[in-house]
Amino acid sequence: MFRQPNPGEEGFDQDRPKFFCLDMFPYPSGAGLHVGHPEGYTATDILCRYKKMKGFNVLHPMGWDAFGLPAEQYAIQTGIHPAQTTRKSIDNFRRQLQRFGFCYDWSREFGTIDEDYYKWTQWIFLRIYDSWYDTDAQRGRPISELEQEFASGKREVRYNPDAAEYAGAGELPMGAAAGGWEPLDDETKRTILDSYRLAYVGNQTVNWCPKLGTALANEEVIDGRSERGGFPVFRKPLSQWMFRITSYADRLLAGLEDVDWPTSTKAMQAQWIGRSEGAEIDFSLTNAPVMAKPSLRVFTTRPDTIFGATYMVIAPEHPMVQAILEEPPPGSDVSALVEYCGAASNRTDVERQESKEKTGVFTGVMALNPATGEQIPVWTSEYVLMSYGTGAIMAVPGQDERDWEFAEKFDLPIVRTVQPPAAFDGKAYTGEGVAINSGFLDGLGVAQAKSKMIDWLGEQSCGVRKVNYRLRDWLFSRQRYWGEPFPIVFDQRGWHYPVKAEALPVKLPELADYAPEVSDEPKPLLAKATEWLKTTAGEVGVSGRPADQAMTRETNTMPGWAGSCWYYLRFCDPKNAERFVGKEAEAYWMDGGVDLYIGGAEHAVLHLLYARFWHKVLFDLGEVSTDEPFSKLFHQGLITSFAYQRKDKSLVAIDEVDETAEDTYVERESGESVKQITAKMSKSLKNVINPDDVIAEYGADTFRLYEMYMGPLEASKPWNTRDISGLLRFLQRAWRLVLDEDTGEPMLSDTPDETLEKKLHRTIAKVGGDIERLAFNTGIAAMIEFVNAGTSAKESGAALTRDQALRFSQVLAPFAPHIGEELWSRLGGSGLVSQAYWPEHDEAMLTDDEIEIPVQIMGKLRAKIMAPAGADQKALEELAMADAQVKQLIEGKQVRKVIVVPGRLVNIVAQ
Template sequence: MSQSEQQQTETVPTSRYDAAMAQVIETRWQQWWDEQGTYVQPNPGEDGFDGSKPKYFCLDMFPYPSGAGLHVGHPEGYTATDIICRYKKMKGFNVLHPMGWDAFGLPAEQYAIQTGVHPEVTTKTAIDNFRRQLQRFGFCYDWTREFGTIDPEYYRWTQWVFLKVYHSWFDPEADGGLGKARPINDLIKEFVDGVRPVKLNPNAVEYTGAGDLPDGTDAGPWETLDNETRKAVVDSYRLAYLSQQTVNWCPKLGTALANEEVKDGLSERGNYPVFRKPLRQWMFRITAYADRLLDGLSDLDWPNSTKTQQAEWIGRSEGAEIGFPIVLPGGLEMGESLRVFTTRPDTIYGATYMVVAPEHGLVEMAIEFAGEDTDCDKINEYVKTASNRSDIERQENKEKTGVFLGLHVRNPVTEELIPVWTADYVMMSYGTGAIMAVPAQDQRDWDFAKEFDLPIVRTVTPPEDFDGEAYTGDGPAMNSEILNGLHIEEAKNKMIDWLTKHKIGAHRVNFKLRDWLFSRQRYWGEPFPIVFDDFGNHHGVSEDSLPVKLPPLTDYQPVESDTPMPLLGKATDWVETTAGKAGVDGMHSDSKVRRETNTMPGWAGSCWYYLRYCDNKNNDQLIGDAAQDYWMGEGGVDLYIGGNEHAVLHLLYARFWHMVMYDLDVVKSKEPFRKLFHQGMITSHAYQRSNKALVPIDEVENRGTEEQPVYIEIADNTPVERIVAKMSKTLKNVVNPDDVIAEYGADTFRLYEMYMGPLEASKPWNTRDIVGLYRLVQKIWRLCIDESTGELRITDNAEDTVEKQLHRMIAKVGSDIEKLSFNTAIAAMFEFVNVAKVLTKDQMERFVRVIGPFVPHVSEELWHKLGNESSVAIAEWPNFEESMLVDDEIEIPIQVMGKLRSKLHVSRDTDAKELEALALADERIKELIEGKTVRKVVVVPGRLVNIVAN
């Protein structure tokens, strides 16, 4: 051994906190917690459950276990909830803090197709990897409650909920007009008893099913009807129903997608083009809940932006539905009206033409009753082009196109005949698929009118200096006979009254929200608990034949095609079965049935998972009463943290399921998630060329200094700008949590992510900054442990300033955790270790507990070194004294005219009079106000003095 090496070994302390020690400490305690069951939270009725404690249900959005492993964004939210849960536990709560896997869905299937490995295998591998990674963070999850949405014991209940919804209808009159779901058997009984007229659901506008009954017509007494008609009527009321719908068909993915899964005409997964196509699909009647989904938002402690997004998605707008009598070529009135929805009934005098969507029924009628002015070829051509245009094309090209249908309607207020056009700027899916065009007050109509030379009549007087085109602002009505002079609101009301009185129209509320398309033609999802008989009628299987297990498929390659071919169709043995085997009540057990071959969308499993955590081992019920009463209580989940990318989809769907289950007495809380919080995105850096193109980080070098960097793209020596960008594989700026833990340990990682900034803010990852938090852990260690011996460093003399600072830290950390302000809580820890040089045993025991939620491993290690045998996780949160938080002597700024000029050092409780006197007597102040008149002295005791003098 050389001399220098010898010296080195002598100088390196034997017990220094470094990465190697972090690994040892962290894995040791993680194993111990696991053995001890430290984080296992018993349920009501189980051993060790203490019902006297209040509950805290803290939920993370469970991850989708992808093959790529954990992203640094995952532990951000998870560390936050972990800190809160540990804190709440120490404050005496029973804490429910579970974790599971959202494991069905398209990405897993796509990945399986790419790799040729079965999705069940890849998904389970990914889950194991995710679990390992999460456990390495030392999160206090109760792993005995873990499950995946792909577990048959779990999706059994997903299917059970589907059946519940399937066997229900929405009674709009129930609950005093609020409406609620009721069992479908109630409805049938009302039909049988003659209490309710038997007719197709008037609210089921989408229904085009088998019964051949015109919408709204009474079918006659129940007993006179054949089975087919009865079924058609009942089915039209179901909350889960089959419908021929124009859906978003994605040929590349071989499946239909929900509106929510289509962004800018491309599939959210994979970015493939999406086209409109009619398909027979399972739908959820979520529109029945539009009002309740909207109204329920007001009571929730959710971010405003999320509430706004949901409200806008639901898209409630008030206006009128108006009928315009149709006049065929040649002047024949056939007694039918073209119905439109408008938010501006006051502008009806300016309605100079009508537009219907290309898919609207009137287009066919125009061809059927074609006159001289009807160019059938042109119309057919237009409709065909419009349906072939993907949504992206529609959005890219907003130039107005359209064709005159050759027929007219009578404007019911002016009695004038106005032409009817078809154009793709009117959507079949909104309102009635038809509009009255008022070019003077709507820019889109204006553009169309200009394009096709249609008349424009202003009915709202624009301001004198108005030089725009369509005027959408307020002003007195003009050219509007009975409305002239009225402002918009009054005019609207007056017109609606008039329309109602003349039975031409009525007040109407319209929603953007569409019913939820629930079928997918893919393999990796929950099968429907539904079979079809030889006549094509659907039947739910019985509850006790659940789960309907997903059949193993070796060939899960999707068929890229324009016609849907559900993958489960390949499992012929599974599909072709009998009523007895499938478990259909009320059919002969040998009757042949075919199983539904569509699967549920990825959202299904996440719609109710929070409930299952409460009682995940219950084989008889989705959730037991005692568990539900305790954990869900009145308000549901106490805190739900996850990304805002779920602001609409998941959170809206889950609320909908919850409301249905509430109506059907499955759950007792009105809403699932009382408080919601979104963690911000963790971003990274990348470089940007002058043309805004992004450059990966490994293609740029800094040719300047640290202080004045000059970033140059290596390939062509051009300067680029350093910007904040999302982490992505292509930019090569992804950070792997495993690497960070290996270099610094999990405690440092946790501190770093919490110290980056406010939890809700999006913030860039800065590897350089991690060392600051690493040093904090080391300082904590050195404050408590003698590095050279590994023994505790304890003093018998409590120093006043240290004791005071400790109380402050306890108070600050506690209140900051409650506010989810973790960065400032950590700042308080820095301040404490910067002040404290040595602690008494009593002080150390309090200190170690306060840091516990943030750095559980170091805390546990020190806690045990202090002689404790049980976990610090179940220790009590230390108290602080209010009196220790304030200084006896405080500094009071003296301002003159609002500018800081001097300071007073006075006793904390100096009153206003004395402060004023002291301030005016201050040497510096005397100088400044000399020769001036003191107009006013503002004194805020304990805060400041401001002298107004001039």
């Protein structure tokens, strides 16, 4: 019924404007919908129904984000295939959503687990795999163009300078300088190209739990043991697929300026990207191991403080450490180093940064501070992370809290290089101030000093201006079963090749059981699918290889994020078998991006960042027509619930509390009085509301109205079952306003009541405006007001005409579609109200002829006068001054000034 044709299809009306309204599609959990889902969905539903009535082509789709961990864990316990449980959950979700009467175009429904969907997820992965980021052009391009530029000599042949995971980052390959690209051997060529790919294989340290046979997220590891089972967890390097999202850091940051998103979400994304400007500085080493580079490179955001750099610290994983162990300089304690670095490597970055007590070991290596010329020691400590900057820092205890702590602990010198304020009594001073103890920088402010120091370092050829990001490349491999397989195969040498488009999708194989294998070596689940693993060059289309050459499939799967990175595009053209989305459909619906995207703030960082990244790559490759996917974003607030709190702030489940008097609550068992607070719904507090129960008792329309009436859409607000009855009463009143309670027949008047007509126009205008700005709570209040006015008028014999009643049901219908249709049909409306037009309102009906104007004297309300609505300043002033009460109050005072705001008030300044 709500099918929306695409451009070119029968029934498509190209004269209408388009509106693409997207809900964050749900993960269909076994528990079914919770009350948070319908909040956002009702909001978009009201807006979409309204937009349809206003004559828009509305794209309002729904689907399922259906790969994910819970289904897999359930499969491990029960042996039931995740597809089976997931399909069942989807059916349940669909049933529940349909009960709400949402106007989704169900002909566009799909799940991320559908083969003809994940086929294209794999295809997009390959497009990204086949791309590189041209830092000059600031955009992604096909890797074939890079190869051409190397071959033609247009671009110097070297490893990607931004690919830290390739040991030769930025360097020329052996022999390249002389002969260029052609003479290089295949392996070198390949490695160079791989270093540029936007999807690459990187070595990432993961939390490996041999007993569980899986890698764990940082949150799943507690004190070196698995949260589930308490098994030991080790940090282990693992070959993983990575996305070079860091190449897009600047674009992802800049794009935030062009979108209409909540400022908090923009701030979160910007913070996540974490752009910081500073300098990269090389400290030369006086006794570097021969194997290591003769200098140590650091990144710092505070080059202005370099005169206070009294020591250096490298991460325990820093390559220099290995070099030192092989060739220890005098003064180094090898066994202490080995022990320290080994222990540190088993701790996550988060744990390492959280440690209160600073630890570390002197490496024996000494460096030269280029500014002071003094020798400073190089230490290693876990508080420096290999994954940020260069994995090495210059430590400036005077201006950095962690460096200060470290220096105090190990008795290293501390030199202040920024003058703290006189009142400052802390340790490290990180604020603004003038430079001191800093030679030629003395007296300069922080910003100036930074700039001057970077220039100076440049002159000395030991430092350059550098932008650094907190954003890391995106780890895209999971050792799980229930995800998209990678469209990648390996030969015996371990070289990777893409699966040709015609051989997609690479289908997920069936497994006999889903339990991870106990293993010391990280081994993805798909490795158990021994038959599936084996393929040939011919089958998957590896070019330049014999067709019967054996190939092995990639056994990692994609993370849960993959499917949600581009589903909005598929909704534009979900049945397309030729492309991931048809060009025409994409150009039409995505013109200007998704017009409104509503979903929870919990996805404010990762999902939205990942989807934007994919979208930008696709845009650069000419596959989509916009740079940003979501032009307007909105987060619905959390629906919380009541909970009870003891004096010690511990929480009590709702069924263990009695209300002894109004607003007085007592814990039954102990008799202790408890405080009512709001908290997240949770099973343990027994305060979870099941939508099915609410619908059974009150109906879907009441549910919809209640959730929209609770408060502003973006606010978090508590569910209070007691309040629902108000909305049920409203619907009943609305019914009785126009229909006979017993017979259900219309009870209407033939002649319109002028007051009600006016009120109706105002209601139409108010509700329409409120829907546009997503202020559903006030829109509903306006409808309640109208019904209350109509009900009161009935006492005095007035009633709505058929025409008025029909218009009211048109206004009500987007909010309460079931009763809206019922009223419409009983009142004799033609067709369906959901296909009717939104009623017009007359602007002239919105204003009164005569209005009440407050008169203030010295800003205090003193009188009220009646004035014609259009009265100008002068007329209003005269009316105010003529008012008897005003006259009396300003008697004997000097009127200094009279402020008149036409239509609003008069303020007399008199003394």
